[in-house]
Amino acid sequence: MFETYYPKRFCKEFVAAKGDSLQLTMIMAVVMGLKPAMDDWVPAQRFDAYQKACRKYGLFVETDAVFQITPENNIPLNTVGRQQLSTTKAFGSLYKKGQKKGAVHVFLSRSKDHLRQAFANGWYPLIIKNRVVDRPLADTFRYGQCLGYPACCIRFFQSHNNWYRFSYLHEAYLNTASKKGSFLCNPFNKDLAYSYIYHMPCSYRCPKTARWASRVKDLITSEEPEFARSIDFHLKRPYLVFYEQKYYAFDGVLKDRRLFYKKAFFSGGVKDNNLYERQLETGDCLFIEGKDIVILKKGRIVERIKPSEKGFAPETPFIVDFS
Ligand SMILES: [Zn+2]
Numbered sequence: 001m002f003e004t005y006y007p008k009r010f011c012k013e014f015v016a017a018k019g020d021s022l023q024l025t026m027i028m029a030v031v032m033g034l035k036p037a038m039d040d041w042v043p044a045q046r047f048d049a050y051q052k053a054c055r056k057y058g059l060f061v062e063t064d065a066v067f068q069i070t071p072e073n074n075i076p077l078n079t080v081g082r083q084q085l086s087t088t089k090a091f092g093s094l095y096k097k098g099q100k101k102g103a104v105h106v107f108l109s110r111s112k113d114h115l116r117q118a119f120a121n122g123w124y125p126l127i128i129k130n131r132v133v134d135r136p137l138a139d140t141f142r143y144g145q146c147l148g149y150p151a152c153c154i155r156f157f158q159s160h161n162n163w164y165r166f167s168y169l170h171e172a173y174l175n176t177a178s179k180k181g182s183f184l185c186n187p188f189n190k191d192l193a194y195s196y197i198y199h200m201p202c203s204y205r206c207p208k209t210a211r212w213a214s215r216v217k218d219l220i221t222s223e224e225p226e227f228a229r230s231i232d233f234h235l236k237r238p239y240l241v242f243y244e245q246k247y248y249a250f251d252g253v254l255k256d257r258r259l260f261y262k263k264a265f266f267s268g269g270v271k272d273n274n275l276y277e278r279q280l281e282t283g284d285c286l287f288i289e290g291k292d293i294v295i296l297k298k299g300r301i302v303e304r305i306k307p308s309e310k311g312f313a314p315e316t317p318f319i320v321d322f323s
Pocket residue numbers: 150151152153154201202203206207208209
C-alpha cells in the first residue's frame with residue numbers, strides 16, 4: 001500500500017526525475033488541461049531532469065524558493081515570527097542552477113497567464129534572513145482559485161481553516177449529510193500518489209469535487225488504466241481521522257459504526273504522528289466512544305486510545321467510509 005507508483009508511459013518522466021510519485025495525479029491533471037496550475041517540490045539535484053519532463057509535456061515551470069527543511073531546535077530564538085511557522089519548518093533561498101541541496105518549490109501550468117497568477121498567490125511560510133515570511137490571508141483564497149478548486153470548497157475553507165477553533169476535516173464530515181463518503185472526494189491520500197484531488201473538500205460528497213475528480217479519473221483511465229485501478233483501490237476504504245496530520249486507512253469494513261479490520265495503514269502527513277499503529281495492530285475491530293477509540297480483539301476490549309487534548313490543531317476523531 002501507498003508505495004511509489006511508476007507509470008508505464010504517461011508522465012513517467014516526472015517520477016523518474018523526482019524519485020517519487022507524490023502529486024502524480026495532479027501533474028497529470030495539469031498536463032491534460034483539467035487543472036490550471038499547481039505547485040510541487042523537487043530535490044534541487046534533480047531539477048534539470050524535472051524541467052526536461054515539463055518541456056516534453058508542454059508545461060511552463062517557474063521556480064520559487066529553495067526550501068531547506070530544518071528541525072525546530074535549529075531555528076535561532078531571535079528569528080522574527082518563529083512561532084508562526086507551521087509543522088514544516090524551512091530556511092529559504094533563491095535557486096541557483098547546479099545547486100545540489102534542498103527542495104525547489106516550483107509552479108507548473110500549460111498557460112503562462114495561469115502560471116503568473118499561481119506564482120503571485122502561492123506562498124508557504126519560510127525563514128528568509130532571520131525573518132519568517134508568511135502569506136497574506138487574501139492570497140490563500142485567491143490561490144485556491146488559481147489551482148482550480150471548486151468555489152464551495154474555497155468558501156468552506158475560508159470559514160473553517162482555523163487551527164485554534166476547528167478540526168477542518170471533522171467540519172467537512174459534519175457537512176456531509178449522509179456521513180458516507182464518495183471515494184472521488186477522498187482527500188486523505190493527497191500527499192501520496194493515490195488521490196484524484198488535492199484540496200480538502202467542503203464535504204466528503206461535494207458534487208463539484210466529485211464531478212471534477214471523475215473527469216481526472218476518466219483521463220487517467222485512458223492513459224494509465226492500471227494506475228486508475230490502483231488509485232481506486234487505495235481510496236475505497238474506511239479511514240479513521242484524528243486531524244489533518246494524523247489518520248489511518250484500513251483494510252476493513254464499517255458496520256453499525258464499528259470498523260472491523262485486518263490492517264491499519266498510516267497515510268496521514270508527518271510520520272512522527274503515527275502514534276497508534278501498535279495499538280491498532282493488537283485489535284480487529286474499533287469504535288468511537290466520546291472522543292476515545294476503543295479497540296477490540298475477538299469481541300474483548302484490548303486498548304483505548306485517548307486523542308491529544310490541545311488548543312492548537314484540536315483532534316476530534318471520526319470514521320468516514322469511502323468503500
Ligand atoms: Zn465543495
